Amino acid sequence: MRTPWRAVATRGRATVAGLRRTWRRSLQVRVVSITLVTSSLLVGGFAYLVADNITNILLNNAKADVRERLESGQVYAASQLDTHTQPYESGVQRTFESTVDYLAGGDPKQIGGAVVALTADGSTSIKTVTSPAAEVQPMISPELREKIAQGKVAHQIRTGDLGRGRLKYLVYGSPVPSRLGQVQLYYFVPLDRQDQTAAQARSTVLVTGIALVLLLGLLSALVTRLVVNPVRGAARTAQRLSAGLLDQRMAVNGEDDLALLAASFNQMATSLQSQILRLEEMSRLQRRFTSDVSHELRTPLTTVRMAADLIFAERDEFDPAVARSAELLQAELDRFESLLTDLLEISRFDAGFAVLDAEPTDLVPVVQRVVDRLDCLASRVGVPLELHLPDAPVIAEVDPRRVERILRNLVGNAVEHGEGRPVEVTLAADETAVAITVRDRGVGLKPGEEKLVFNRFWRADPSRARQTGGTGLGLSISAEDARLHGGWLEAWGAPGQGAQFRLTLPARAGDRLTSSPLRLVPADAALAIEGGARRPGGALAIGPAPVMGEDARAEV
Structure with missing residues (x-):
């Protein structure tokens, strides 16, 4: 019953x-x-x-x-x-x-x-x-x-x-x-x-x-x-416009207020279409210009690099002023070559030619290798590097070259903005994902800047003296690398509390992320928030639209 x-x-x-x-x-x-x-x-x-x-x-x-x-x-x-x-x-x-x-x-x-x-x-x-x-x-x-x-x-x-x-x-x-x-x-x-x-x-x-x-x-x-x-027609037309069908228009019947609304909507759609087409053309020309310039500069750069290497190798036989000029020339050529490499990488992402070479990789030696390479720079600026790695291997299907580049950019930025305080690099994994966080306790990020750090050529403080001579494209390329993996690259920061970046990648290539093994908001900052202080910063996730798990929802 x-x-x-x-x-x-x-x-x-x-x-x-x-x-x-x-x-x-x-x-x-x-x-x-x-x-x-x-x-x-x-x-x-x-x-x-x-x-x-x-x-x-x-x-x-x-x-x-x-x-x-x-x-x-x-x-x-x-x-x-x-x-x-x-x-x-x-x-x-x-x-x-x-x-x-x-x-x-x-x-x-x-x-x-x-x-x-x-x-x-x-x-x-x-x-x-x-x-x-x-x-x-x-x-x-x-x-x-x-x-x-x-x-x-x-x-x-x-x-x-x-x-x-x-x-x-x-x-x-x-x-x-x-x-x-x-x-x-x-x-x-x-x-x-x-x-x-x-x-x-x-x-x-x-x-x-x-x-x-x-x-x-x-x-x-x-x-x-x-x-x-007419309102439903406008909604359907707006949905088609948002889907990329820029030639969609509303039917205009009569001369009343609704007809005036439809005509105004069509005028707006026409204006938006022309603006979007113009911006797409400008973007296409810009990408083509960047790609062409990057490729065209490769040949003269190679010639100049060969000459500079010869001069740099014989700098001990020059007087001190000329030797110093040779060293500066070598350094600037290194920076110029790095910029060209980044521009070419960005152009490949824009053109959709970037390919992921995923293979089972132990991320513990990858993280250790990145920290070892940046240890000299960290020692020179007085920033201690602290590693928190699991004892067991952390295996994931990733492109090791791209993961190493992401970590190099994150750790390098943390060292540069660390203000002489320790930088912590943490690696953790669960059954579905691996995560790496890079935490510094420097100047931090102002409210809203977590939305800008992944923009191309954006700098938090252009007047700061730079130690690494970056191009301003490192985090943009890192975000594209994370997106290519199907992962997340997220940022958190607050003035006076430093910043933390979290890279989360699926353990198996092609899987969809639902949560991260590590918190985005650091534990010390979370305690300050729970104590009643209003967080003066924020967090932004870069990557595919995540279906956030319980852990991730609590953090972001």
Whole structure:
């Protein structure tokens, strides 16, 4: 028995979820629904007021008519009973009957007329007289009888059977001046016609109201459709434009505001298309220029390099000034050659010619080799290098040349910006990924700079004295190398707390990353944040759009 109920509950939840989704996504559904609910409330309230007023008017008219008949009947009954002085006279009963017959209209059994009753209390010989003959005593409540006994004219609405079935009656009573004791005159007027008229009025108002609500719903749907369709068309056109279909345009119909919106949208799309095409052409020319210049400079650079090597080899035989110039020439040629190499690498990335030569590689010696090569530079600037490597090999399917280049750029930048404080290099791995972090405690990154560090030729502080003579393309190339692996290259930094870069690569080539074995935000900085300090920095991930795991979500 649980399974059917559970299935019904599941379908019910799915239906509710579908309705909620439709409510959130469809402007037309919201407008039509709100219009229907509002108009239903207004029309329902109006219909209730109209039906109530009609009922009151019919009842008041019936009361006025009965009151008028009651007054004339009271006078007539008093004049007829004035001929008797004692309730035991022989003609009293006949007088009662003739009076009731006259007041009832002459036909005691008429269907549409009122029932008339004369009652006399205090004598057993005079009974209640009605036209047509029926039992009216249950229709007269003690409260009504008491008010009439006090000399008042009173009325009430009662339901009973007076020979025509069970109907609702307007009961009006009045005392009749007489020497026979307490005589009371009652009129029982059926309200079936009034009820039928009121029911017909309510039905008419209800049907009219329902038709009006449906008409308002239809009109709101049509009007909303006139507005929503162009908006949906604009949304579809914008999606196609964002997908690269720059020739998509909206249809312009008429000269109204929506047509003006469509025309303005098309003008904007045309302007964006021309701007994008112009920028694409400029970018293409720029990439081609960079590639051509890089290749063209290779030949003269080779010649100049050969001459410079000869001069540099014989510098000991020159005077000190010329020897120093030879050393400067050699250093600048090294820097120039490094710039050309980076430009050629960037041009290969831009052209889509970069290829990943992945192979199973132990990253422990790769990290150790990079740190050893930069140890002389770190010693010269007074920055200690600290390595945290696992004891076991860390095997991953990577391109060792590109990974080494990434690490060389990261560690070199950390040494340059370390401000004489230690730089920590950490390697860790789990079942799906490997990660390397490079942490310095130098000047750090200002808010927003973590979004700029991977831009080409960007420097955090161009006025700083550089130790490594970089080209400004190292982090850009590193980001492209990480993306080529399907990995992440992320940056975190805060003024006064230094910076940390994290490289995360999949352990098997082609796998998708979901988390990283190492934190992006350093533990000491995370403790400061948890202590209540607002982090004045940020983090940025470079690579494929990550599906962040629990660890990564907590860090970035």
